[in-house]
Amino acid sequence: MDEAGVCLSRRNVLIASAGTAAMAAVESADAAEPAMAALPPTMGRVTLTINGKAQTVDVDTRTTLLDLLRENLQLTGTKKGCDHGQCGACTVLLDGRRVNSCLMLAVMAHETQVTTIEGLGMPGRMHPLQAAFVAKDGYQCGYCTPGQICSAVGMLDELQRGMPSHATPDLAVKPLLSADELRERMSGNLCRCGAYSNIAEAITSVAGTSAGGAR
Known part of the structure; x- marks a missing residue:
């Protein structure tokens, strides 16, 4: 085989190898997608004192303090109005200071004291x-x-x-x-x-x- 033929063969081998590797990578990614979709959402453990009672709750890290109070702890006195921090219906006291609970993630209230209308x-x-x-x-x-x-x-x-x-x-x-x-x-x-x-x-x-x- 002459020099040109050797170079051509090597080029073909490299092209074929690259194509095989690319296909394998695509197949691997396709196979991984269902597994990733099946993963549970990120959870966080929140420990705080609410109306004088210590509480530890596992919640989705996207959960607001408002939804933690209403949905997880059934303290429904705190109301969801605009859910954008504009109306004040969700106001609670956090370490004695008033906050809009719809604008605060529950995980941000870790190790704090929260007072709701029920606690007053x-x-x-x-x-x-x-x-x-x-x-x-x-x-x-x-x-x-x-x-x-x-x-x-x-x-x-x-x-x-x-x-x-x-x-x-x-x-x-x-x-x-x-x-x-x-x-x-x-x-x-x-x-x-x-x-x-x-x-x-x-x-x-x-x-x-x-x-x-x-x-």
């Missing part, structure tokens, strides 16, 4: 704000009420600690619950029924101040 009080032992909402008719349909109350609890604590808001005129002075402060601090909680005047009255009755005309 029940019919036989209501939180002062719960009692005030009843006394002042601070609701109509009641769907946003748990979030309104949890938010108000967090808001009054922020005020007590002297945390300013965008409406605070003097950052060097401890803010008071004026009409402007109340409107600004509760602006993340919407009421489709428009019960804002009664909500404001309920909150200010507990705070011991007057926010006349707050909306």
